Amino acid sequence: MVSGISSGAQAVPLYQEVADKIVRLIEEGVLRPGERVSSLRKVSEQYGVSVTTAIQAFILLEDRGLVEARPKSGFFVRVPRPVLREPAMAKTPRAITAVTVGALQSRLFEAAMMPHILPLGGAVPSPELLPTVKLNRILASVARRAGKSGISYDMPPGSEALRREIAKRTMNAGATILPQEIITTSGATEALMLCLRAVTVPGNVVAVESPTYFGVLHALEELGLKAIEVPTHPRDGMDLDALERMLKTRNLAACLAVPTFSNPLGALMPDEGKERLVRMLEERQVPLIEDDVFGELHHGPHRPRLAKGYDQTGNVLLCSSFSKSLAPGYRVGWVAPGRFYERIKTLKLTSTLATATLPELAIAEFLANGGYDHYLRSARSFYAANVQRVGQAVAAAFPEGTKVTQPQGGFVIWVEMPAGVDALRLQDDALAHEINIAPGPMFSPTQGYKNCIRLSCGVPWTPRLQQAIQTLGKLAQRQL
Structure with missing residues (x-):
């Protein structure tokens, strides 16, 4: 056994001696950034120490930021990471604007349909990351059990089983929404379109985040609506002071926002900001359309609170779907439209009439059994x-x-x-x-x-x- 560690009294802990020798290999370029370090057992043999001591040495190297563990692969020399600089909040024009982004959106989607193109343009989860096998198995089982009802129209408000599961999940996000207050939709896009149709008429002005999701802008364009951009901070979301000034000087028909992980910035509005947003719009009876499609995909330990949780008058129309988090092709979304419930229910009948029955039931079961x-x-x-x-x-x-x-x-x-x-x-x-x-x-x-x-x-x-x-x-x- 080859050992580079002395057997006498140690001035420093044995594991630190091992770590220092590996540090020297890194500093002298013997081990380069991205290269794999010897395994724990190999290090134990090389330096004549126990595996436990080798583990302690690697923990110390990790703490120093010199190596990183990769699951099932071992330890690697950490590649130096550049310091990320975040964009500042952009200054946006205060002018009311007619929207014309449809051509740009069509170009993006056309490229997305080409299988050889690497899809970095669309906010779509890769199919290989999704629980496809489990969902397909559930869908087949549901289809057998549902029989004729599985191929029948599921008229608004949609599947009771799914609405019940959605209501349970909103409680985790600080909102109390009953199943009978929810209407299922064909994805979040339909939910947003229904909400805009319910609270606006052509020519109205809608306040939007800047930058904002291009699908929202395309919806405004198709409905003959105009937009006014509200500056949006990359971390904290919409500039509420700027919005308040607009409310005093502009006649806004609605405000459409993504307070939780906005698209494209990923901003998360603090809870106090969400409450202020709801209150200031409520005071002026300007409806808030809250898009929450990314809310379940938080990187931290807790699911952020919904702005809808601060709604006391039904002024918030909450929209979401399972397209970003579970099954894009199922096209299952939902809306909790507050005081606009009856209007949305009627509009749904003139939009897609009903949401696809079997995908609703499959997702409901996936949620109920803990799979989600x-x-x-x-x-x-x-x-x-x-x-x-x-x-x-x-x-x-x-x-x-x-x-x-x-x-x-x-x-x-x-x-x-x-x-x-x-x-x-x-x-x-x-x-x-x-x-x-x-x-x-x-x-x-x-x-x-x-x-x-x-x-x-x-x-x-x-x-x-x-x-x-x-x-x-x-x-x-x-x-x-």
């Missing part, structure tokens, strides 16, 4: 790690001065590049390299954010993804 919570625990862990990993890769590969958001939930990041980079041109160049990204102008009614892009972290980390980020960085650098 079990799946979410692993999904949250994956997204938290992948968001951090992709963000670090972007910071390392993109031009100097690039800024990246650090969301605490969801799986998208917002990248602000130096002013000389044109995001639309970058999208063209990226597609030529079989990479799809979402350019910043899609997320603004005034088509601002010309040097910004949104990237999805819902794709598992692979050499291809790593190479794609490096390619994007090089393409952005060429524009400077």
Whole structure:
């Protein structure tokens, strides 16, 4: 047995001697960043110490930030991580704007349909991460048991079993919503469209976050509505002081916001901010449409509170779906529209008439038997790690001065590049390299954010993804 450790009295603990020798190998370049360190058993043999001592040495090296453990792979020399700089809150025009982003959205979706394109543009979870086998098994079982009712219309308000499970989950988010206050929909997109139709007429003005989800902007465009942008902080969400000033000077028909993990910034509005938002809109009887599609995908230990939890008059229309968290293709969403319930129920009949029956029942059973919570625990862990990993890769590969958001939930990041980079041109160049990204102008009614892009972290980390980020960085650098 070869030993580099003396057998006499130790001036320092034995495990620290082992750790110091590995540190020297790292400092002298024998072990390079990203390389695998010898296994615990091998280190034990090399230095003539027990496995327990080797474990203590690696714990010390981890604490020093020199190595990192990878599940089922061992310990690796940690790659130095660049310091992430977050974008500042953008100054947005106060003008009321007609929306025209439909063409940009169509281009993004067309690229997303191409199987050879790496899908970093859409906020869609990778199918390989979803509990497909379990859901398919449940769907087949439900179909056998349901018989004829499984292929019949499930008229509004939709599946009672699903509404009951949804009501239970909203309690975990600080809101008390009864099953009879919920209407199921064909995804969150229909829920948002129904809410906008219920509280506006063509020509009305709706306050939106800036930047905001392009699907919201497309909905406004199709309904003949106008938008006014409210500055939004990458961490704390909508600037409520700016919104309050708008409420005093503008005639707003509604406010549409994503207080929990906004898209594309990933911002999380503090609880006191959510309460203030609800109260200020309630005082002026301006409906709040709350989009909560990412709420279940928190990276921290607790599910954030819903703004709906502060609603006392039914002024908040809460929308969500299972598309981001469980099954995009099932197209099952829901809305708790408060005092607009009857109006939404009627509009649903003129929209899709009914929500697909079997997907509703399958999701209801998956929620009831605990499968959803079990799946979410692993999904949250994956997204938290992948968001951090992709963000670090972007910071390392993109031009100097690039800024990246650090969301605490969801799986998208917002990248602000130096002013000389044109995001639309970058999208063209990226597609030529079989990479799809979402350019910043899609997320603004005034088509601002010309040097910004949104990237999805819902794709598992692979050499291809790593190479794609490096390619994007090089393409952005060429524009400077």
